[in-house]
Amino acid sequence: MKFKSAGLGERGGLRIRRMKVEDLDQVMEIERASFPTPWSRGSFEVEITRNPNAFYIVAELEGKVIGFAGMWVTAGEGHITNIAVHPKFRRCGLGELLVVSLIERCIAERAKGVILEVREHNLAAQELYRKCGFVQVGKRKHYYLDTGEDALVLYLSGLDRPEVRERFARRWEELWGHVPDRVRNRDLL
Known part of the structure; x- marks a missing residue:
């Protein structure tokens, strides 16, 4: 692991870092491939440049954005707004790494829990969130x-408990132990 700072990290050519305006063309490609009604570029730009409560990250492989996630942290709670992974890199642990990275940031911000909405028919996303x-x-x-x-409202509580914080710290390290290799293997396909 090259570095870790509240949900950010780098290993084996895979990097999780803060989203920048320069990333938005690639983010929008993934957004359009992932959602029937994508957010606008302007919405992302406002989030990353003007919203002090927003935390948006990208997963970057060899300089190419392959996934992203975002949330707000306010009043002691995180609210995940969106997460998407490029279709080529789905089902290799990257989505979970992004979610756990957001949770790690919530822990660093002293949030006690995280809430999100997910489409009732998006079973893959529900499975990911329940796994977390x-x-x-x-x-x-x-x-x-x-x-x-309809949207299902999902909640993760207990981030203020030491055993929960330790569990997510361990999971974050475990994911960094295998996700970079899986992602690189997908890139070769």
């Missing part, structure tokens, strides 16, 4: 305006 310890705490009817689909 999120549980369903509610449902927002007709939340997604593009389809009228």
Whole structure:
């Protein structure tokens, strides 16, 4: 591991770092490939340049953005706004690394929990979040305006407990132990 600072890291050609305006062309490619109603470039730009509560990261392989995630941390709670991985690099642990990186940042910011909304039919994302310890705490009817689909509200609590913080620190290290190799192997395909 080259460095670790509140959810950021680098190893084996894979780097998790803060999102920059210069990344937005690549971020928008992934966003459009991932969501039926993508965020606008302007929305991302506002988040990373003007929102003091926002924390947006990219996963970069050999200089190319292959995934991203974002959240707000406010009033002692994180709120994950979005996460997406380039289709070529899905199902190799990168999504989990991005989520755990956000959780590590929440811990550093002394947040006690993290909340998010996920489409009711996005089973892959739900599986990822549950693997990270999120549980369903509610449902927002007709939340997604593009389809009228409901959103499940998922929550991860206990980030203020030492055993939970230690579990995520260990998982973060474990993921860095194998995800870079898996991602590089996908890049060769």
